[in-house]
Amino acid sequence: MEIDSEKIHERKQSEYNYLDERFEIHKEMYRGQQYSQIYFARLHLMRTLLYSLAPTWKPHLPVCKVLGLEEGKDCIIVGTLFKHMKLKPCVLDEYSKERSVTPLVKPHNFMHPDDNLILEDESGRVKLGGSALSPAIYVTGVVVALHGKETSAGEFFVEDVLEAGLPPQIERPIDLQEDKYVVLLSGLCIGSKSANPLQFQLLVDHITGHLGDEEEQGLAAQIVHVVIAGNSVEFPRKLINGQNLASKDQSTLYEPIKELDIMLNQIAAGVSVDIMPGLNDPANFALPQQPLNRCLFPGSAPYNTFRSCTNPHSFDVDNIRFLGTSGQNIDDLDKYSEAESKLDFVERTLRWRHLAPTAPNTLGCYPFTDRDPFLIETCPHVYFVGNQDKYDNRLVKGSEGQLVRLICIPKFCETGIAVAVNIKNLECHTLSFSTQVRI
Amino acid sequence: MAGKPAIAIASLDEKKRKYLPTKSQKSEKMTLTHTLNVLDEIESLVSDQLQVVSFKWLSRNFSLSSNTAKRLLKDFVEKHGKGLEVVYIVSGCLKNGPSNYSAKLASSTELPEVEKEFNGKYSVHIYSVQASVPMDPAAIWNAEFVQAEDLSRQPSATDNCLRGNRFCGISNSFVKRNIEGTTGNVTAPRTESVRTNAAPAQKGTVLSNQGKRFQHSNANVSHQAKNENNTAPAQNQSAKSSSDNERSLLVPPNKKNGLGEKSVSGTGGLLKNMWGRVPVKTEDESAKVEVKIHINDHSEVQKPSHDADNKGGSEDENQDVNFKRAPKHENRKRKVILDFSDEEYEDADVISLASPSSPKVNSRPDGKFNSEDSCPEKPDAGVSQEITFDEPEIREEDREKTAVDASTTLPMEKIQAIGSEAEVNPSKRRIIEAPSSPKRKKMLKSRIDDRGREVTEVVWEVTDTKVKKEEDTETSKKLNDGKNANGVNRAVAQKKSPAIGNAAATNAGGKAGSKKGGNIKDPKQGNIMSFFKKV
Numbered sequence: 001m002e003i004d005s006e007k008i009h010e011r012k013q014s015e016y017n018y019l020d021e022r023f024e025i026h027k028e029m030y031r032g033q034q035y036s037q038i039y040f041a042r043l044h045l046m047r048t049l050l051y052s053l054a055p056t057w058k059p060h061l062p063v064c065k066v067l068g069l070e071e072g073k074d075c076i077i078v079g080t081l082f083k084h085m086k087l088k089p090c091v092l093d094e095y096s097k098e099r100s101v102t103p104l105v106k107p108h109n110f111m112h113p114d115d116n117l118i119l120e121d122e123s124g125r126v127k128l129g130g131s132a133l134s135p136a137i138y139v140t141g142v143v144v145a146l147h148g149k150e151t152s153a154g155e156f157f158v159e160d161v162l163e164a165g166l167p168p169q170i171e172r173p174i175d176l177q178e179d180k181y182v183v184l185l186s187g188l189c190i191g192s193k194s195a196n197p198l199q200f201q202l203l204v205d206h207i208t209g210h211l212g213d214e215e216e217q218g219l220a221a222q223i224v225h226v227v228i229a230g231n232s233v234e235f236p237r238k239l240i241n242g243q244n245l246a247s248k249d250q251s252t253l254y255e256p257i258k259e260l261d262i263m264l265n266q267i268a269a270g271v272s273v274d275i276m277p278g279l280n281d282p283a284n285f286a287l288p289q290q291p292l293n294r295c296l297f298p299g300s301a302p303y304n305t306f307r308s309c310t311n312p313h314s315f316d317v318d319n320i321r322f323l324g325t326s327g328q329n330i331d332d333l334d335k336y337s338e339a340e341s342k343l344d345f346v347e348r349t350l351r352w353r354h355l356a357p358t359a360p361n362t363l364g365c366y367p368f369t370d371r372d373p374f375l376i377e378t379c380p381h382v383y384f385v386g387n388q389d390k391y392d393n394r395l396v397k398g399s400e401g402q403l404v405r406l407i408c409i410p411k412f413c414e415t416g417i418a419v420a421v422n423i424k425n426l427e428c429h430t431l432s433f434s435t436q437v438r439i
Numbered sequence: 440m441a442g443k444p445a446i447a448i449a450s451l452d453e454k455k456r457k458y459l460p461t462k463s464q465k466s467e468k469m470t471l472t473h474t475l476n477v478l479d480e481i482e483s484l485v486s487d488q489l490q491v492v493s494f495k496w497l498s499r500n501f502s503l504s505s506n507t508a509k510r511l512l513k514d515f516v517e518k519h520g521k522g523l524e525v526v527y528i529v530s531g532c533l534k535n536g537p538s539n540y541s542a543k544l545a546s547s548t549e550l551p552e553v554e555k556e557f558n559g560k561y562s563v564h565i566y567s568v569q570a571s572v573p574m575d576p577a578a579i580w581n582a583e584f585v586q587a588e589d590l591s592r593q594p595s596a597t598d599n600c601l602r603g604n605r606f607c608g609i610s611n612s613f614v615k616r617n618i619e620g621t622t623g624n625v626t627a628p629r630t631e632s633v634r635t636n637a638a639p640a641q642k643g644t645v646l647s648n649q650g651k652r653f654q655h656s657n658a659n660v661s662h663q664a665k666n667e668n669n670t671a672p673a674q675n676q677s678a679k680s681s682s683d684n685e686r687s688l689l690v691p692p693n694k695k696n697g698l699g700e701k702s703v704s705g706t707g708g709l710l711k712n713m714w715g716r717v718p719v720k721t722e723d724e725s726a727k728v729e730v731k732i733h734i735n736d737h738s739e740v741q742k743p744s745h746d747a748d749n750k751g752g753s754e755d756e757n758q759d760v761n762f763k764r765a766p767k768h769e770n771r772k773r774k775v776i777l778d779f780s781d782e783e784y785e786d787a788d789v790i791s792l793a794s795p796s797s798p799k800v801n802s803r804p805d806g807k808f809n810s811e812d813s814c815p816e817k818p819d820a821g822v823s824q825e826i827t828f829d830e831p832e833i834r835e836e837d838r839e840k841t842a843v844d845a846s847t848t849l850p851m852e853k854i855q856a857i858g859s860e861a862e863v864n865p866s867k868r869r870i871i872e873a874p875s876s877p878k879r880k881k882m883l884k885s886r887i888d889d890r891g892r893e894v895t896e897v898v899w900e901v902t903d904t905k906v907k908k909e910e911d912t913e914t915s916k917k918l919n920d921g922k923n924a925n926g927v928n929r930a931v932a933q934k935k936s937p938a939i940g941n942a943a944a945t946n947a948g949g950k951a952g953s954k955k956g957g958n959i960k961d962p963k964q965g966n967i968m969s970f971f972k973k974v
Contacts, residue, residue, distance in 0.1 A: 009608060011610065198576060202542055205495065210606070216562060258588075262591050262601075265602065269603065269616075270614065271611065302616045302617040304615045304616075305614050432541045433543075434541070435577065437526060438549050439524070439546050
């Protein structure tokens with residue numbers, strides 16, 4: 001209504017492409033199939049790939065199947081790794097021990113010095129020995145090529161390992177002149193005690209251009225896309241105990257989603273926003289998690305800028321490929337292997353060309369019959385993981401000139417930090433908000 | 440607390456809207472008097488109402504841009520700031536992270552410290568003024584959120600400052616809000632559509648089916664189902680959404696929207712068939728209630744004649760009545776197809792076809808013509824895979840009806856009888872399986888036991904309806920002589936009802952009806968209808 005003499009910035013625009021079809025499940029029918037099919041699809045695709053890479057790696061060696069191994073003969077075998085872990089929780093334990101009411105959160109690692117690796121393909125299994133392959137790094141479900149020979153003990157002594165490596169990448173457009181930012185955040189946990197709504201409001205105000213002076217608002221106008229990577233709400237656990245809810249409890253249950261919807265409404269009114277489901281969100285448990293239902297967001301759903309997406313999520317902004325998850329895959333790797341930093345896990349999944357190798361072994365997954373949607377076929381330019389403990393990023397260079405920015409997005413409710421990626425040069429920085437006020 | 444001033448200011452807002460000059464006439468700055476008014480308002484809010492006034496709240500309330508609101512607050516603090524606490528927002532880049540943006544709230548006492556953390560160009564604005572800063576800083580946000588909630592509660596079609604994102608410093612002309620898709624009142628349109636569809640049975644079934652499906656599956660399309668003559672709401676919707684989006688940015692997501700809506704409605708239909716029948720059922724029951732009101736009306740008209748018949752007390756008349764109806768229902772019977780689903784689902788499917796059948800039942804003068812006309816419609820309604828079974832349908836209606844109006848149950852019982860009659864008299868019709876519930880019948884069985892003696896005993900047998908029907912076709916078509924125990928009972932009940940009274944008849948009829956489907960009682964328990972049975 002009022003016209004001010006101030007400048008109103010125009011938000012920058014970008015081309016957006018939605019690439020989540022492979023993660024959507026609406027056409028799949030569950031016919032009681034088992035997980036062997038997804039493993040078979042994975043092995044089949046990866047093996048074709050590794051067979052094509054093997055000649056360049058070790059040209060003189062023959063490639064054979066597990067059953068075709070001969071003692072003392074040097075060869076290459078390709079198969080799926082299985083890590084036998086002593087401490088890995090077995091589902092039968094739930095029935096033998098006393099069960100506690102609250103969901104058991106086991107953050108610790110299940111590794112043990114006695115863990116060993118086994119290679120398996122459709123013909124058989126063979127135990128792996130040697131020190132080239134460290135059980136601490138690998139997990140069940142990774143497909144690799146191994147060079148070695150069978151020992152008299154019946155083991156396969158590994159001399160060298162070939163991973164699939166970074167997939168091919170589409171060239172980044174070199175003509176991007178302007179700075180355009182994509183903001184990534186996760187772990188809002190609206191409804192939990194640790195969430196600070198004022199903090200999120202400050203972020204929303206910044207993105208939509210209320211905060212700061214003109215210059216800052218001009219910077220905010222360069223934000224072209226926002227992605228919320230999971231765990232946006234947290235429902236009070238005590239209410240969900242299988243009993244009917246009293247009406248006052250029902251409204252308590254609904255409050256977090258309503259709050260989230262109003263905030264998303266504010267964002268969607270100004271900029272394109274994607275919301276992904278996470279572990280605590282009202283979506284299905286097994287990966288790939290399906291998009292949050294639009295009915296949960298009556299205020300935000302009418303906007304053409306609002307998108308509810310799957311987890312994992314893949315999209316293009318101005319032909320820059322983004323791929324990311326809400327963190328379940330990396331958290332699972334953390335339980336069954338070790339690394340110095342979370343980014344190591346992220347990099348490993350990229351080199352193994354598989355988003356979630358531990359699925360379906362220890363990570364819930366849909367039993368696909370004809371494909372494995374978690375295989376990374378094209379290398380993304382930005383690969384993000386949500387709900388991590390702290391912010392971290394790394395630029396990874398591939399053997400064929402691929403350049404990937406790996407980002408660990410911290411939980412916003414704990415840190416107040418969101419990440420902004422500049423798609424012009426893949427640089428990223430943080431947006432942090434603090435509401436500590438002392439009188 | 441925030442409610443009271445909001446109302447006062449809203450009225451002020453209205454006045455302003457009326458008398459303020461139009462955009463073209465407006466000067467760039469606010470008029471002095473206007474400013475003073477606002478400042479006074481803020482003063483009263485903060486000091487008297489003890490509300491936290493943040494710049495966003497101010498901007499939404501007085502329809503100012505955020506930047507103007509910030510300036511206003513600054514003026515306010517300069518003039519009236521004594522005794523009030525101010526919270527500042529410092530934003531910019533921190534010294535120890537030069538490329539990282541940071542925004543921090545600070546009170547006036549810590550402001551200098553916080554400012555030192557920033558380097559280069561940073562900005563300081565007033566975030567909010569309040570009488571005292573709350574213990575939990577998040578409480579500063581409350582008043583603003585209450586305002587946002589109120590704005591979000593406004594009907595979806597209204598564009599307000601929350602939805603339009605008006606008062607910020609960044610504009611985005613590519614954002615479009617689809618107002619067509621409302622999650623508004625779904626029940627109203629549905630009952631409407633059923634009401635009008637009850638009479639013209641032919642088109643009605645198709646539409647009401649479609650309408651219901653879309654309403655379940657896609658809220659976006661729901662209110663378009665209101666438009667009964669619009670047979671392609673989904674197509675309209677997608678057309679609209681595609682016309683909304685001309686720009687390249689919007690094409691992919693909106694294609695998805697359009698497709699999503701279509702596919703959702705498609706899968707919604709599938710889902711409905713899979714497990715959505717339960718909710719469908721409840722709504723269809725409400726539809727049935729609607730339709731039943733028609734039945735009531737019809738039955739009211741017919742009742743006197745019924746009563747006359749009954750008072751006449753002649754069996755022949757009853758038989759005639761029933762006779763007439765039988766063929767009608769036999770026609771209906773023709774559409775029965777094999778069903779492996781539960782009875783519940785049958786009901787649901789049946790219910791969707793209830794609208795043509797019930798007027799048929801009641802419009803006796805038109806009788807056969809009506810039924811024959813609407814009969815072929817049923818397969819066309821695209822529910823050929825579903826089963827219609829009159830029995831449970833009528834029973835349902837009966838139950839519901841008893842709830843609605845006990846006094847007019849008489850015709851319902853007759854309808855029930857007719858239903859059973861129809862079942863009983865298939866003659867040369869091709870009738871396929873019975874509903875899944877087994878029918879028990881008391882039967883006298885005589886056999887030779889191991890000692891060579893003839894033993895006759897009463898046995899509860901689960902009989903196939905087919906068997907029963909075959910048996911019954913051999914007997915006469917007269918209702919009263921039919922071997923169908925339930926039919927007999929019901930017929931007797933009809934006769935007896937004027938004598939016994941309506942309530943009892945209701946119970947009897949109800950029980951007889953329920954016996955059909957749920958005859959899984961203890962065989963040792965006697966049949967209450969035996970009380971009425973003529974030996």
